[in-house]
Amino acid sequence: MYWLYKTEPEECSIDDFASTPDKAIIWEGVRNYQARNFLRAATLDDLVLIYHSSCKLIGLAGIARVVKTAYPDPSQFNPGSIYFDGKSKTEQPRWSAVDLVFVEKFPALVPLDKLKRSSKLEQLALVQKGSRLSVMPVQPDEWQVMLAMAKQE
DNA sequence: GCCAACGTTGGC
DNA sequence: GCCAACGTTGGC
Numbered sequence: 001m002y003w004l005y006k007t008e009p010e011e012c013s014i015d016d017f018a019s020t021p022d023k024a025i026i027w028e029g030v031r032n033y034q035a036r037n038f039l040r041a042a043t044l045d046d047l048v049l050i051y052h053s054s055c056k057l058i059g060l061a062g063i064a065r066v067v068k069t070a071y072p073d074p075s076q077f078n079p080g081s082i083y084f085d086g087k088s089k090t091e092q093p094r095w096s097a098v099d100l101v102f103v104e105k106f107p108a109l110v111p112l113d114k115l116k117r118s119s120k121l122e123q124l125a126l127v128q129k130g131s132r133l134s135v136m137p138v139q140p141d142e143w144q145v146m147l148a149m150a151k152q153e
Numbered sequence: 154g155c156c157a158a159c160g161t162t163g164g165c
Numbered sequence: 166g167c168c169a170a171c172g173t174t175g176g177c
Binding site: 006008053054058112132134 | 173174175176
């Protein structure tokens with residue numbers, strides 16, 4: 001399966017993946033139920049487009065791969081974490097995390113407005129008005145369209 | 154920094 | 166179960 005995950009690059013960017021290519025990075029802190037459900041649907045070796053948001057250069061930055069499927073997000077139990085959730089119980093964790101590893105960084109970032117201008121990406125939640133979903137599925141044809149954009153620059 | 158759109162909370 | 170108030174997201 002294919003996915004798109006949003007991240008603020010100051011928090012976790014494609015360069016963080018690229019600088020530690022052999023290290024699994026935990027994708028934690030997702031605190032939205034719809035996004036969480038998509039996280040839980042990931043299977044081993046799924047590919048993930050890494051999208052940089054809330055920053056100067058907004059768009060697709062590269063690709064990562066799922067190396068560990070959903071497990072309880074440890075940050076929900078850590079009172080020192082900004083992601084701490086006191087209402088989540090150990091015996092029934094509310095939030096999930098996955099582990100990702102670096103695959104590639106695009107030679108040039110694919111900007112959001114370019115994604116918006118493609119008629120083939122209209123179904124993608126990312127480009128829909130008001131959408132705040134941070135973890136979303138990508139259809140195979142959408143994946144191909146976005147990869148082609150990444151290669152041609 | 155602004156603000157529209159959205160999700161969550163909590164009183165009723 | 167409704168819905169107003171509030172907090173958050175995220176592009177601009």
